Amino acid sequence: LRRSSPSLSADRINVSFEFFPPKTGDMETQLFESVSKLAPFNPDFVSVTYGAGGSTKQPTLNTVSRIHRETTLSTAAHLTCVDASREEVDAVVREFWDVGVRHFVALRGDPSGGIGTRFKPHADGYANAAELVAGLKAFADFEISVSAYPEKHPESPDFMTDIDMLKRKVDNGATRAITQFFFDNDTYERYVERVRRAGIYIPIVPGILPIHNFGQVARFAGMCGASIPTWLAERFEGLEDDAQTRSLIAAALAADQVMDLVERGVHDFHFYTMNRAQLVYAICHLLGLRGRAPQAEDKAVAAA
Numbered sequence: 001l002r003r004s005s006p007s008l009s010a011d012r013i014n015v016s017f018e019f020f021p022p023k024t025g026d027m028e029t030q031l032f033e034s035v036s037k038l039a040p041f042n043p044d045f046v047s048v049t050y051g052a053g054g055s056t057k058q059p060t061l062n063t064v065s066r067i068h069r070e071t072t073l074s075t076a077a078h079l080t081c082v083d084a085s086r087e088e089v090d091a092v093v094r095e096f097w098d099v100g101v102r103h104f105v106a107l108r109g110d111p112s113g114g115i116g117t118r119f120k121p122h123a124d125g126y127a128n129a130a131e132l133v134a135g136l137k138a139f140a141d142f143e144i145s146v147s148a149y150p151e152k153h154p155e156s157p158d159f160m161t162d163i164d165m166l167k168r169k170v171d172n173g174a175t176r177a178i179t180q181f182f183f184d185n186d187t188y189e190r191y192v193e194r195v196r197r198a199g200i201y202i203p204i205v206p207g208i209l210p211i212h213n214f215g216q217v218a219r220f221a222g223m224c225g226a227s228i229p230t231w232l233a234e235r236f237e238g239l240e241d242d243a244q245t246r247s248l249i250a251a252a253l254a255a256d257q258v259m260d261l262v263e264r265g266v267h268d269f270h271f272y273t274m275n276r277a278q279l280v281y282a283i284c285h286l287l288g289l290r291g292r293a294p295q296a297e298d299k300a301v302a303a304a
């Protein structure tokens with residue numbers, strides 16, 4: 001690890017944390033313990049994902065509402081428009097509005113047949129994320145974040161098409177892009193250069209995925225077009241039965257990735273927490289962030 005980095009100054013680092021809606025009571029406990037552990041880092045926002053085909057509307061809504069009720073954290077709800085009419089999506093938006101959501105991560109979503117199958121827009125629906133962004137902006141002046149793909153989205157024939165979609169999302173009102181996870185920082189840097197050359201100037205916030213389970217990450221990466229560098233796979237070789245060492249290696253790798261990005265001038269980070277706090281907590285600490293004293297609201301979360 002780099003011992004000191006001239007560009008590392010904690011007051012210039014901004015973080016956000018992504019969670020997914022829990023399926024069981026135990027998972028909910030784990031999620032809210034993680035929220036409580038990470039809250040003192042004062043994230044810009046925490047986001048809650050939305051299940052494929054709208055399958056987790058209610059859990060997403062419940063999770064966001066509970067975070068609102070029990071903490072002072074700013075939240076963003078992910079929202080997809082796959083397999084739904086505009087009317088249905090707008091009704092969901094109203095429900096989120098009613099629980100206080102003012103920031104969306106607006107997404108098209110994966111085809112209902114699963115990643116890799118052909119996407120077919122709903123006849124009366126938003127055809128892609130750019131249309132969804134426009135629909136959200138027509139509803140209210142939401143803050144809107146969108147996706148970005150440093151290795152391009154697997155459905156995009158080329159980078160031009162991919163970046164053109166990002167441009168449309170920005171033209172319609174998105175003010176932040178969060179990237180798909182990646183492990184090669186050169187790939188991210190090249191992508192940001194391409195995006196800037198296309199006249200897009202919103203923050204392209206790197207999505208950082210600490211590797212809790214290498215096999216799972218490798219499978220998922222294969223589906224969503226993210227590559228696993230050979231050197232990364234080699235780091236986990238032979239450790240299939242050694243969870244403790246895997247976890248130490250994952251921490252070292254993620255820390256190295258974010259510190260290298262800081263040296264390249266990146267100050268905003270979005271962490272895919274997988275609802276677990278420990279690795280992300282350690283990385284934030286390495287970034288120089290220190291928790292503020294727990295607030296009454298945070299204590300309420302911890303006690304719940």
Ligand code: FAD
Pocket residue numbers: 048049050051052053078079080105106107108109110111119127128129130146147148153154155156157161162163165166178179180181207
């Ligand atoms: P868009 O921005 O509409 O398109 C992405 C790219 O695909 C574009 O660049 C475009 O060129 C290409 N493309 C799209 N449609 C076509 C087409 N018909 N033909 C050719 N090319 C096309 N999924 C969930 O279900 N729930 C979530 O909560 C969620 N959160 C996410 C958060 C982040 C930060 C990211 C990066 C992804 C997330 N996803 C989520 C996954 C996302 O839904 C999928 O990647 C989906 O396939 C594309 O959605 P999008 O909003 O990126 O699509």
